[in-house]
Amino acid sequence: MTEVEIFTDGACSGNPGPGGWGAVLRCGGREKELSGGETRTTNNRMELTAVITALEALKYPCKVTLTSDSKYVIDAVTKGWAKKWQANGWIKSDKKPALNPDLWEKLLSLLEIHDVTFVWVKGHAGHPENERCDELAVQQAARYK
Numbered sequence: 001m002t003e004v005e006i007f008t009d010g011a012c013s014g015n016p017g018p019g020g021w022g023a024v025l026r027c028g029g030r031e032k033e034l035s036g037g038e039t040r041t042t043n044n045r046m047e048l049t050a051v052i053t054a055l056e057a058l059k060y061p062c063k064v065t066l067t068s069d070s071k072y073v074i075d076a077v078t079k080g081w082a083k084k085w086q087a088n089g090w091i092k093s094d095k096k097p098a099l100n101p102d103l104w105e106k107l108l109s110l111l112e113i114h115d116v117t118f119v120w121v122k123g124h125a126g127h128p129e130n131e132r133c134d135e136l137a138v139q140q141a142a143r144y145k
Helices: 043-056 071-078 081-087 101-113 128-143
Strands: 002-012 017-027 030-041 062-068 115-120
Touching: 002 043, 002 128, 017 043, 017 128, 030 043, 030 128, 043 062, 043 071, 043 101, 043 128, 062 128, 071 081, 071 101, 071 115, 081 101
Parallel strands: 002 062, 062 115
Antiparallel strands: 002 017, 017 030
């Protein structure tokens, strides 16, 4: 399997508000940047969108190391919460609806294709790729103000 490094971040000006996301993909010495945004969204939707769009950009199944500062995304996947929400009809253990089921459905299906290892990094702490993704996300969010 081809090994790919992916770095992602999301940003929102207000929550909800104008938002953006950024991703950096690295494979075989090559690097690609992706970014986008929406007029009215949330930070968590932008974090999820960054991860989904980066994984969708892969043309065949890959071994991915995905680095993000989003505990929401990483914990929901690595601790099995998202799969439990899905199995329970998008209802959480506290009986409240899980947010963003449309995006979780997409992400869970992509995780069936790719072998993804999630790595958490502290945001705004000088991690070069996380800082770049944040820059991309903030630039996109500004376009939707």
